[in-house]
Amino acid sequence: MERPEPLIVASNRGPVGFRHGPDGALEEVRGSGGLVTALRPLVDRMDVTWVASAMSDAEREIAAGGRRTQRSPGGSEFWLHLVAHDPAVYARFYGVVANPVLWFVQHDLWGLKLDPEADLRVPWRQGYVEANRALAAAVVEELDRVPDAPVFVQDYHLDLVPTFVRAARPAARIAHFTHIPWVGPDDWAVLPHEIAVAIHEGLLACDSIGFHTERWRAAFVESCEALLARGGEAERRSHANPISVDVEEFEAIAAGDRVRSRREALLAERPEILVLRVDRTDPSKNAVRGFAAFERLLERRPDLHGRIGLLALLDPSRETIPEYVDYRRAVEDVVARVNERFGRAGWEPIALVVRDDFPASVAAYTEYDVLLVNPVLDGLNLVAKEAPLVNRRDGVLVLSRGAGAFAELEDWVIGIDPLDVGGQAEALERALDLPQADRRAWLDAIRAHVRAHDLDAWATRELVELERRAPCREAGATMRS
Numbered sequence: 001m002e003r004p005e006p007l008i009v010a011s012n013r014g015p016v017g018f019r020h021g022p023d024g025a026l027e028e029v030r031g032s033g034g035l036v037t038a039l040r041p042l043v044d045r046m047d048v049t050w051v052a053s054a055m056s057d058a059e060r061e062i063a064a065g066g067r068r069t070q071r072s073p074g075g076s077e078f079w080l081h082l083v084a085h086d087p088a089v090y091a092r093f094y095g096v097v098a099n100p101v102l103w104f105v106q107h108d109l110w111g112l113k114l115d116p117e118a119d120l121r122v123p124w125r126q127g128y129v130e131a132n133r134a135l136a137a138a139v140v141e142e143l144d145r146v147p148d149a150p151v152f153v154q155d156y157h158l159d160l161v162p163t164f165v166r167a168a169r170p171a172a173r174i175a176h177f178t179h180i181p182w183v184g185p186d187d188w189a190v191l192p193h194e195i196a197v198a199i200h201e202g203l204l205a206c207d208s209i210g211f212h213t214e215r216w217r218a219a220f221v222e223s224c225e226a227l228l229a230r231g232g233e234a235e236r237r238s239h240a241n242p243i244s245v246d247v248e249e250f251e252a253i254a255a256g257d258r259v260r261s262r263r264e265a266l267l268a269e270r271p272e273i274l275v276l277r278v279d280r281t282d283p284s285k286n287a288v289r290g291f292a293a294f295e296r297l298l299e300r301r302p303d304l305h306g307r308i309g310l311l312a313l314l315d316p317s318r319e320t321i322p323e324y325v326d327y328r329r330a331v332e333d334v335v336a337r338v339n340e341r342f343g344r345a346g347w348e349p350i351a352l353v354v355r356d357d358f359p360a361s362v363a364a365y366t367e368y369d370v371l372l373v374n375p376v377l378d379g380l381n382l383v384a385k386e387a388p389l390v391n392r393r394d395g396v397l398v399l400s401r402g403a404g405a406f407a408e409l410e411d412w413v414i415g416i417d418p419l420d421v422g423g424q425a426e427a428l429e430r431a432l433d434l435p436q437a438d439r440r441a442w443l444d445a446i447r448a449h450v451r452a453h454d455l456d457a458w459a460t461r462e463l464v465e466l467e468r469r470a471p472c473r474e475a476g477a478t479m480r481s
């Protein structure tokens, strides 16, 4: 097969991670998180150079050695260009501005407004701006090697990369994709004006600007108009394109040995009725309210005691950030409370596993009867697409209206409001009582949808949107100057 066109991808977290093993040797680990999971198969389809931040000591060691070739799990080679930031800069960039500030603003979480001491301009200028400048410099270096490559900039960590790349290479073809929600002007107004403006200008430095849903895209147009009076440009350059799953790769993972052994272990100990949630330990994922809803279900339905179990597989996330440490503690507390209240010899209502174990998550996907996905807001939520694809029990998806995936899947799920704990308990009950024929039909419909709108379709559309708009940008630039 002919080698496809080159592509430069830039994201904070790289497609593979590295750490030092017990003997000090470098070990490769699967890059975690939705963005990386979704984008990684691109390296098997395109001639990819991936620019990312070095996030561990092992990765900083690799960055010092310069760009290197890397082999993907699918066997293709790609270039990996890791950027080692000054640790203090990186701590302000990742641990203060990107998370929790931008993450919280864009997920409608209010903690920021309660923090009496949040000082944002210093970490912004000496963290976020500098880290974005360094990543953009790496992109420009790569553009010198492959000048015609389109540049795919990913997510809220890198909102300023397009500004810097555009300044250095005015003719570059640049696309940005936001993997989290976008919010309206009132929400952006909590930030210093300088920050909100720079973020919107950063995205408008692109030819093509992508979001998972029309809802996030419309909010972007609205906030561009309110902040910059550039709503028209935002309208012309943006599109909604929900990301998806590499169906073939995912099914191969599900059929692999590592998933099989975990599935056997799960089968040996699963309750008669299995409710599942799979998330990162992130406040936006709303796990605490999900456990409280399960508690209400147990209150209402004594007949389920001893028969039902909630398995929560949570990937530890951003553990150096105080808000995340507190949230993890809140999760552990509510689980302990429910288990203490209802548990008895031989039956633990909630099994909480906080570990990064992707094969265990995929094994659990095959076995759930009800899948609870209840984020406050979520750009898309890939679990809602991955799990139904491999489920073997006609499992029902209970899905938050705040998840981007809801717009695609709403006809085949039980919808819930993320702050409505009582409503979530009722939704769980409805899911358990749903007739078998409906369960099967809904699952089949979700699968058909995911197959028809897979990752290939997403990537192709991103390229098409960029090609379609890139020449217009030059005309637009002339008009603006």
Ligand code: F6P
Pocket: 013, 032, 033, 034, 035, 036, 099, 155, 179, 180, 317, 318, 379
């Ligand atoms: O889309 C949000 C995202 O960037 C995804 O990659 C992933 O879900 C998560 O955030 C990863 O976060 P982190 O890189 O901080 O672990």
